[in-house]
Amino acid sequence: MSTTEQDRNISSSFAKGLAVLAVFDAATPSMTLAEIARRTGQDRATARRGALTLVQAGYLRQQGRMLSLTPRVLALAGGFLQANQFGRRVQPVLNQHAAKLETEVTLATLDQGRVLLLAQSTTERGIVTYGFTAGAHIPLAHTSLGRMLLACLPNEDAERAIIQADIPKHTEQSLTRPEAILEQIDAARSQGFSVTDSEFEPGIIGYAVPVSRPDQTPVVVGSSAPRGIDAGRASQRLLQGLQVCAAELRQTEAVNDL
Amino acid sequence: MSTTEQDRNISSSFAKGLAVLAVFDAATPSMTLAEIARRTGQDRATARRGALTLVQAGYLRQQGRMLSLTPRVLALAGGFLQANQFGRRVQPVLNQHAAKLETEVTLATLDQGRVLLLAQSTTERGIVTYGFTAGAHIPLAHTSLGRMLLACLPNEDAERAIIQADIPKHTEQSLTRPEAILEQIDAARSQGFSVTDSEFEPGIIGYAVPVSRPDQTPVVVGSSAPRGIDAGRASQRLLQGLQVCAAELRQTEAVNDL
DNA sequence: TGACATAAGTTCGATTTACGTACTAAACAT
DNA sequence: ATGTTTAGTACGTAAATCGAACTTATGTCA
Numbered sequence: 039m040s041t042t043e044q045d046r047n048i049s050s051s052f053a054k055g056l057a058v059l060a061v062f063d064a065a066t067p068s069m070t071l072a073e074i075a076r077r078t079g080q081d082r083a084t085a086r087r088g089a090l091t092l093v094q095a096g097y098l099r100q101q102g103r104m105l106s107l108t109p110r111v112l113a114l115a116g117g118f119l120q121a122n123q124f125g126r127r128v129q130p131v132l133n134q135h136a137a138k139l140e141t142e143v144t145l146a147t148l149d150q151g152r153v154l155l156l157a158q159s160t161t162e163r164g165i166v167t168y169g170f171t172a173g174a175h176i177p178l179a180h181t182s183l184g185r186m187l188l189a190c191l192p193n194e195d196a197e198r199a200i201i202q203a204d205i206p207k208h209t210e211q212s213l214t215r216p217e218a219i220l221e222q223i224d225a226a227r228s229q230g231f232s233v234t235d236s237e238f239e240p241g242i243i244g245y246a247v248p249v250s251r252p253d254q255t256p257v258v259v260g261s262s263a264p265r266g267i268d269a270g271r272a273s274q275r276l277l278q279g280l281q282v283c284a285a286e287l288r289q290t291e292a293v294n295d296l
Numbered sequence: 297m298s299t300t301e302q303d304r305n306i307s308s309s310f311a312k313g314l315a316v317l318a319v320f321d322a323a324t325p326s327m328t329l330a331e332i333a334r335r336t337g338q339d340r341a342t343a344r345r346g347a348l349t350l351v352q353a354g355y356l357r358q359q360g361r362m363l364s365l366t367p368r369v370l371a372l373a374g375g376f377l378q379a380n381q382f383g384r385r386v387q388p389v390l391n392q393h394a395a396k397l398e399t400e401v402t403l404a405t406l407d408q409g410r411v412l413l414l415a416q417s418t419t420e421r422g423i424v425t426y427g428f429t430a431g432a433h434i435p436l437a438h439t440s441l442g443r444m445l446l447a448c449l450p451n452e453d454a455e456r457a458i459i460q461a462d463i464p465k466h467t468e469q470s471l472t473r474p475e476a477i478l479e480q481i482d483a484a485r486s487q488g489f490s491v492t493d494s495e496f497e498p499g500i501i502g503y504a505v506p507v508s509r510p511d512q513t514p515v516v517v518g519s520s521a522p523r524g525i526d527a528g529r530a531s532q533r534l535l536q537g538l539q540v541c542a543a544e545l546r547q548t549e550a551v552n553d554l
Numbered sequence: 555t556g557a558c559a560t561a562a563g564t565t566c567g568a569t570t571t572a573c574g575t576a577c578t579a580a581a582c583a584t
Numbered sequence: 585a586t587g588t589t590t591a592g593t594a595c596g597t598a599a600a601t602c603g604a605a606c607t608t609a610t611g612t613c614a
Contacts, residue, residue, distance in 0.1 A: 046564095046565095046600085046601090047344070047345060047348045047563095048345065048348060048349050048352055049309050049313055049345045049346060049349045049600085049601075050572095050599095050600075051307050051309040051310050051571080051572065051600080051601085052309050052310050052312075052313035052314075052345075052346060052349045053349050053352070053353060054310075055307060055310035055313065055314070056310075056313070056349075056350075056353050056355070059372060060371070060372065062375040062376075062379075063371075063374070063375045063378075064374070064375065064378035064379065067375065067378070067379030067380075068379070070589090070590065070591090071590075071591070072589070072590055072591080073590095081573070081574055081575095082574090082590090082591090083572090083573070083574060083575085084572080084573070084574080086305070086591085086592085087305060087306065087307045087310075087572075087573095088307060088310060090305045090306060091306050091307045091310045091311050091314075092314075094306055094311070095311060095314050096407075096408070097314070103581090103590070103591075106379065107372075107375050107376040107379060108376070108554070109376065109405050109407060109412055109414055109554050110407055110408075110412070111372045111373050111375070111376050112373045112376060112377075112412060112413075112414065112430055112431040113318070113321075113407060113408075113412060113431055113433065114317060114318065114365075114369045114372055114373065114431070115369050115370045115372065115373035115430070115431045116321070116322070116412075116413075116429065116430065116431020116432045116433065117320040117321045117322065117325065117365050117369070117431070118320075118365040118366070118367065118369050118370060119370075119429045119430070119431055119432070120321070120322035120325070120428075120429065120431075120432055121320075121322065121325030121326070121364065121365060122325075123427065124429050125416070125427035125428055125429035125432075126427030127427075129418050129429070130418075133418050133419070147367050149354075149367060149368055149371060150354070150368075150371075154367055154368070154370060154371060154374075155370075155374075156367055156370065158383070159418070160387050160388075160391050160417070160418045161391065169381065169383035169384030169385075170378075170383055171374065171377045171378065171382050171383035171387070172370055172373070172374065172377070172430075173370040173371055173372070173373045173374020173375070173377055173378075174374045174377070174378055174383075175371065175374065296366070296367050302570080302571080304571085304572085304593090304594090304595095305592095307571085307572070308570095308571075308572095308601090309571080309572085309600085309601065328560095328561065328562085329561075329562065329563095330560070330561050330562080331561095339602070339603055339604095340561090340562085340603090341563095341564095341601090341602070341603060341604090342601080342602070342603080344562085344563085345601080345602095361561070361562075361610090
């Protein structure tokens with residue numbers, strides 16, 4: 039008879055606790071209890087129980103009044119990475135193409151209205167971009183990876199995602215009108231690749247092509263590089279290289295239906 | 297009056313749910329509900345609530361009756377990796393030394409009586425070993441990484457860890473007597489490095505040196521390579537290279553007190 | 555086909571657990 | 585010294601979890 043109709047199959051305490059764990063991201067690597075409570079929208083006492091449970095389980099660490107993630111969270115990801123043979127099948131492919139194309143190559147999928155980086159080639163040289171790693175989130179609207187991912191979806195889903203996303207102006211070149219972005223996504227869908235220029239990081243051109251087959255979970259590979267002199271020829275070469283990389287990844291069967 | 301005195305600061309439902317998430321590892325990448333219940337030791341109904349909550353939160357995926365991890369678990373690890381600047385500071389160092397030494401280089405720490413791989417250099421060539429990735433667990437007793445990690449601990453802690461660990465005979469060469477293994481750990485402690493030969497993977501020699509300073513959380517770097525002809529000279533070169541690598545990692549301050 | 559084994563879904567009352575308010579105390583900043 | 589943010593504690597109540605028992609579905613072997 040109460041207003042709160044509760045699904046008996048779902049453990050609400052558990053869901054709240056997970057929200058506490060998920061609130062630790064790149065922007066806020068360590069937080070106080072009060073901050074956790076605020077960001078999760080939970081009562082302070084509730085957030086405290088969740089956080090202390092995570093400390094006891096070894097996923098959070100308490101130093102003074104600050105809480106931060108422990109390496110143990112990596113073990114959770116390890117299950118996924120090993121199940122899909124990222125070490126053996128995916129990473130070597132990315133590295134080979136990265137070396138050949140002399141850029142970084144990134145594998146990504148959709149997650150919660152953002153791009154989730156799944157794997158990143160690592161070259162011998164330092165890292166060009168922000169130093170994103172697997173598990174990092176980047177925006178959908180202003181990256182080649184994001185637009186290509188949206189282009190893998192039915193039109194209406196892509197529209198919904200863009201409308202719901204907030205569109206900050208990362209750089210001077212960032213497109214801000216949703217219609218303009220959707221046009222780019224349409225173009226990516228028909229062309230089979232997407233390119234963005236300085237819309238997220240100034241001076242960086244990003245490329246992306248699809249890996250997933252239609253009706254699978256969208257997965258894409260991309261690369262970003264500083265805008266060079268001979269951008270046209272470089273584009274051709276990069277896009278062709280990425281297409282080959284995507285084809286090889288499809289053959290590994292490792293990234294099918296993530 | 298009941299026998300179970302319960303800490304009001306800990307959410308037991310949450311802890312049980314976390315146990316469900318943690319049960320997905322390399323050995324069992326996808327499981328049925330009944331299997332989860334068995335492996336967590338939880339009641340079937342309890343395990344079911346936990347698993348369904350994880351599905352709703354997007355960390356598990358249900359295909360038929362099998363449950364498996366989704367890429368979203370990577371986002372949890374992403375928080376840790378970005379907080380400690382693995383992409384910018386750690387990975388480039390590992391890659392550089394891997395290229396120079398022509399092996400793989402692995403960064404690892406202790407977790408739950410096993411070695412937890414934190415990061416792995418990736419060369420352009422394929423991967424030599426099993427294809428372990430960050431987040432993977434390998435045994436303490438028979439790997440150079442594990443012995444070096446234990447050598448970072450006080451003697452009594454190392455002894456306790458070895459006694460509690462089960463010591464399977466992975467290869468013909470695997471040491472089985474706890475005393476013999478502890479001797480090796482002592483040697484590693486006084487020498488400042490550890491070497492194992494074919495005790496985990498046949499024909500592979502592993503090397504490891506400490507990264508963490510005394511009284512910090514143990515962290516080590518290591519590398520493994522097939523046993524070559526000129527093992528002696530190669531050892532010298534590898535160990536020196538790893539020492540330099542460890543020193544550089546210390547300077548980054550990224551892996552201090554994980 | 556039938557019998558058996560394993561897995562999944564459902565129900566429900568008793569009990570435990572988590573909730574959140576209210577209060578105290580400590581740390582910090584102005 | 586004063587206001588502000590944060591943490592820890594306590595506890596009555598409301599709500600969620602527990603787990604046993606049962607039913608249904610799926611798959612397996614003779």
